[in-house]
Amino acid sequence: MKLVTWNTQWCCGLDGVASPQRIVEQARALADFDLLCLQEIAQGYARLQGAPGDQPAQIAALLPGYRCFFGAAVDEFTADGRRQRFGNLIATRLPVAWVQHHALPWPADAGVRSMPRMASVVTVQEPLLGALRVTTTHLEYYSARQRLAQARALRALHEAQTELALAPPEASDDGSPFQTKRHTPHALLCGDFNAGADDAAVAAICGAATPHGLHDAWPLVHGRAPHAPTFRLFDRTYGPEPVACDFVFVSDGVAAHVRRIEVDLHTQASDHQPVLIELG
Template identity: 75%
Template sequence: MKLVTWNTQWCRGLDGVVDPLRIVDGARAMADFDVLCLQEIAQGFDRMPGAPGDQPAQLQALLPGFRLFFGAAVDEFDADGRRQRFGNLIATRLPVARVQHHPLPWPADGDVSSMPRMCTVVTVRDPLLGPVRVMTTHLEYYSKPQRMAQAKALRALHMEACEQAAAPPKVEEDHSPFQAKLHTPHAILCGDFNLSAAEPEYAAIQEPLGGSRLHDAWLLVHGAVPHAPTFRLFDRTYGPEPMACDFAFVSDGLAPRVHRIEVDLRTQASDHQPVLVEL
């Protein structure tokens, strides 16, 4: 499995141009990906810089042979009654078994700006790895308490799925919503976490629970080599130094299968750099 994860800044490059094709081409330049996880995808926010338009529809047209699943963390209507949606998207050419959209905690923090956050989960069937839960997310930037609550919720989502895999519900072959579901402990959690590897939220995501944990794929491949920067590499609007805040975590069973992880340090198609993970 080859997976690319990228915070696209609604497909807006550092030149100010909104171009979904440039995002797809940039991801394809990294690998012939099986799964593409994108954060900051817009639909209906036409007054944002670059007038992004209906990006899920645009991306679907650019990805023939892929199925797309858009999880809107923000789903609202403006004063004129126009629907506006903003969130994460997973595109895959692998067979899909399940799709889940999980809102993440949004505790009150009145001192800063914030928005709702969520995690989209698509369970795919990989011919070599078997069933894998692909989870993508984008955590809060301005609020540290919210970010910690969201990090803990992601860990809890993974642990709950592992428990379901170990003790699945009673099977009901009645062609109703109670019918058997595909459960798996194998997962990839990726996205823009808006935190560095030195932050406590990073450790919270990987904290073991019930014998299971998530592992930073970068460390599995590169060991003590510092993470390659994924943010503020070219644009220093949000800070003086480049940093890594886009990660991929893998479950216990997938940890030995991580073959490669790398960052494109050249593209300026977004204010973040894309990350490739190969298992």
């Protein structure tokens, strides 16, 4: 199973052109992916650089054979009633069991620029592991307080979902919303965490001593080698040095199946670099 995760900056490249087609083409050049997890997908924000259009619809049209699930962290309207949405998108050609969208905490941090954040979850049927819970997210950039609260919420969500798999609700096949769900302890969490590997937010996700672990996938393959940079590789607007802030975390049962994880260090279709992970 191959998954590509990418903060697309609303599909806007360093040339200022917003192109969902280029994002899809370059993700496909990286891998024949089974899942594509994209952050910063826009709809209705014509004043953003590149004047993006209806990107969820555009990406769905570019991916025949895939099902696309868009989760809006921001869902608002202009003064003249035009809808604007901004968030994450998961596309997959694997069988889908169910979909969840979770708003993440947005605690007050006076005077600090910020926006709502959320996590999109799609539980798929993966050939090797069976049910696999795939979550993609994009944490707050400017507010460390909010970012840490969001990271802790992601860890709590993983704990709760794993507990549901180990102690499931009453089974039901009545065809109602109470019917049995595909709960699973097998999980993969990916996205832009806006934090380095040694940041408190990352520690909150994979450093906590709890019964149900999450592990940074990079050292599972590369050992002590530093993470490849995923941000500020070409554009230094937000800082002087390249950094890694786009990660993939996997649960205990998935960790042994991580075969490959790598970063595309060449594309300039976004201000972030895409990350590929392969399970086998």
